[in-house]
């Protein structure tokens with residue numbers, strides 16, 4: 001009888017052990033499955049976020065023309081507000097006299113006086129989008145630009161993309177500095193602006209609509225360009241090639257805003273300038289400084 005009871009007890013404890021082991025195995029499997037699910041969810045989120053970053057970077061590397069494409073990838077909320085400006089009504093028609101606006105960015109520099117001398121020789125007025133420079137070295141040149149009858153506009157104080165496009169506040173600080181510098185050196189209260197890199201630049205990490213809205217609210221007009229001389233590209237054009245680049249494009253438009261640079265290392269710009277003015281004048285084009293009446297040429301703008 002005792003033996004029988006002992007056997008029963010052994011069987012019961014064996015069953016208990018088996019049940020415990022089963023429970024342990026099932027718990028382990030469920031825990032493992034849950035953990036795998038968590039890791040997979042986390043990895044999926046990581047992959048999606050990385051894919052977005054890759055899209056934005058490759059768009060920047062490939063120099064996507066349409067800013068809206070980049071904005072879409074950066075922040076969908078800006079998709080509606082920014083658009084590529086349609087300049088189709090600016091295409092030249094038979095009998096049009098082309099209006100050409102020569103614009104010089106990045107000055108004043110060691111070249112400014114020479115550029116002003118050439119413009120003076122031909123009695124041609126142009127537009128200078130200037131930056132903040134050492135007043136001891138270049139202070140007189142801001143003044144000479146205005147005294148010679150040219151239009152002066154802002155091209156940021158620092159020309160440092162990382163700084164000015166950091167935030168609206170940073171942009172405003174820089175804006176006020178260049179605005180006041182021009183006012184103090186020339187007496188001109190300018191409301192003309194050219195964005196470093198243009199309004200369609202893909203370098204700014206802040207959506208350009210932030211700064212475009214800011215300028216629109218200030219009543220400041222920004223001008224981009226529709227004719228590129230090529231004097232700022234990595235390709236070193238000869239002065240004759242710079243002239244050809246401009247002349248080939250100018251014939252296409254009623255209003256041409258030509259991008260040139262007033263910078264110390266741009267000797268080809270100085271060399272091409274007399275030839276360019278002569279070619280433009282021979283073609284019957286009018287060379288004018290930007291005024292309030294000038295057709296505004298912009299790459300992108302925001303929906304009001």
Ligand code: ZN
Nearest residue numbers: 105106196197
């Ligand atoms: Zn510039």
